[in-house]
Amino acid sequence: MNDFVFGRNNVYELLTEGKRSVSKIILMKGMKENSKVSQIIDIARNKGIIFQFLPKEKFTQFKDYSHQGVIAYVSPVKYLDFEDFLEKEKQYKKVIITDGVEDPHNFGSIIRTAVCAGFDAIIFPSRRNATINATVEKSSAGAINHIDLIMVNSLSTIVDKLKDNNFWIIATDIRAKDNYYDIDYCDMNFAIVMGSEKEGISNTILKKADYRIKIPMLKEFDSLNVANAASIVIYESVKQTVQKSGNGV
Amino acid sequence: MNDFVFGRNNVYELLTEGKRSVSKIILMKGMKENSKVSQIIDIARNKGIIFQFLPKEKFTQFKDYSHQGVIAYVSPVKYLDFEDFLEKEKQYKKVIITDGVEDPHNFGSIIRTAVCAGFDAIIFPSRRNATINATVEKSSAGAINHIDLIMVNSLSTIVDKLKDNNFWIIATDIRAKDNYYDIDYCDMNFAIVMGSEKEGISNTILKKADYRIKIPMLKEFDSLNVANAASIVIYESVKQTVQKSGNGV
Known part of the structure; x- marks a missing residue:
């Protein structure tokens, strides 16, 4: 709907x-x-x-x-063309890519956090990912109206194009060596990639990533919910940016 | 159920x-x-x-x-008595208090993050808060079985007792001056308090807090989902602990 x-x-x-x-x-x-x-x-x-x-x-x-x-x-949701997004003027762009986030509540919740954190766009594949529907809109608390939504046929192609355009690709992966706070999110264009609830990020995308990061687990347990994991990484980037700019916000 | x-x-x-x-x-x-x-x-x-x-x-x-x-x-969920929790031997205890988190998905999701972050207990009031039911259990991905659950009649009394027992009370409040990363979570017992989806933390509890913290918003927008907000604060404490202990986890 x-x-x-x-x-x-x-x-x-x-x-x-x-x-x-x-x-x-x-x-x-x-x-x-x-x-x-x-x-x-x-x-x-x-x-x-x-x-x-x-x-x-x-x-x-x-x-x-x-x-x-x-x-x-x-009227139906308005999506932005990826090429138009690239042409937008901005010093540094910050993007979330969801590679197979299927639960509409999770997807909406990620969009909501991305808006609160001042991110510029959500890029997601047209298949094997929630689409923007009424549940997503509701879970996002209306945030889908405050950010560029870019639906693409091939994430792999888009990731290549992002790299060609000076974006750093940051993949969250439970098997990564580095922790999410080990990298510097300031003064660069970047895309944080979140994988599917069950299987994480696909291998194709993982191989193209410039950084692989994990969120440390202090107890042996399943794992974090993907929307919570996204919030943790997104806000590490906010914190670094605010601290660097000396902006108390 | x-x-x-x-x-x-x-x-x-x-x-x-x-x-x-x-x-x-x-x-x-x-x-x-x-x-x-x-x-x-x-x-x-x-x-x-x-x-x-x-x-x-x-x-x-x-x-x-x-x-x-x-x-x-x-069998029904086993709750722990607050007094028994206090008597448990541990160098530093970390607790989440939910003061009116009503959505069972949010409540379950907060418990899940707390377990991943190695927290010791969830304290919540018997009224005006989700109780532990099948939806909460499911949203927690089973995490309710990995942490002490403490249901109390009066949060206010419990907060006083926590303070008497060397716990620092950290309240998340959108109107706070300090950011969540401005405080030091290491080497102390603490309780992070999350408020209700609609109204935040009640005034009684807010007044008793030792710290009030906010999560900065980089875009004028509603606010973060409470479970995502909890994850951001919880993981700031994890990060500080891991970095201080030099533990790569």
Whole structure:
């Protein structure tokens, strides 16, 4: 389902960010309204977006989604062409690549952290990876509207192109020797690659990586959840950048 | 539902860790078996635990759970008394307190990271917080069997007691001045407090904290997911400990 956005915060984010055009908003008649709902109505009114209050029964078809009485009908997600991304002007670009993150909650959660950390894009393959759908949007808390989304047919080709364009490829791999904090993330373009929940990063991509890093485990146990692992690495790069710039943020 | 454990990895973890007694394991007749299933059967046989192959229909009542054809019937979760935890011998103890983490996926995910990071216990209130149930167990990837779980009636009283016992209380708060990496996590007992998804840490607990820390946001956006935020702070403490001990882990 690419054409609905569910929930008060998500619809609010959608309206304020405005990357996707909203054709209609439906609100549940008789629901308890809060300030978020009033804001949504105000924005819709200002922007001339149709909104309707409908009875509870009309929401039955959406019962599997946590919609909180607010649903927006939207245009499909806008993806950015990889070549257009390369041409964007920026001193250093920071990217997350997901190589087979299949759980939509994990995928959304990674996008959310990437936005909080000021990253520029999420690059993901069109197969064997979650796509941007309503669950991903919800798990991202609307973050998919705040970052460039680049869906590609061949990650391998894209990784080669990134390398040609002065990006350093940082692969997270449980078997790596270096810890994630052993490398310097400052003053360079880089892409952090996260692998699939079950099998990690594919060998093709792993071989092309400039760095392989792991997150140390202090107890013999399965492993970290991929979204948590991504957060740990992403924020090590934030920390280094903030400390280096002397920016208290 | 406190008395079932679903899924191949979870049941395997349960059997190998052995903190909860398993009364029976049911397996789906005709399912595709893998090495995990064989291991489960071997362990059950060795430990004298009853296991049965049942037809698919018998699993209908569990259809809302991702059981992968393997379900264990278990004794309720064993909680540890706070006083018993204090009496355990260890040079430094590291604890996570959740003050109102309501989403069971987030709660399970936090427990998983805490185990990977070698933390000693999770302390959580009996109200306004997820309890340990099948969803939490699954989200924790079985980690709830590898750490002390301490459920308390009053977090406020427990925080006072922790302070009396030389624990430093570290509260994560979006309004804090210090960043999470500005403090030294080494050579001390500490408790990291994570607040609720919506409202953060309650004022009572916040006032008792020795440190308040935030995670810097590099883009104006909502905020991090609580489980990801927990991972970032937990792993800063791991990093400092590993670097200080010169332990490559």
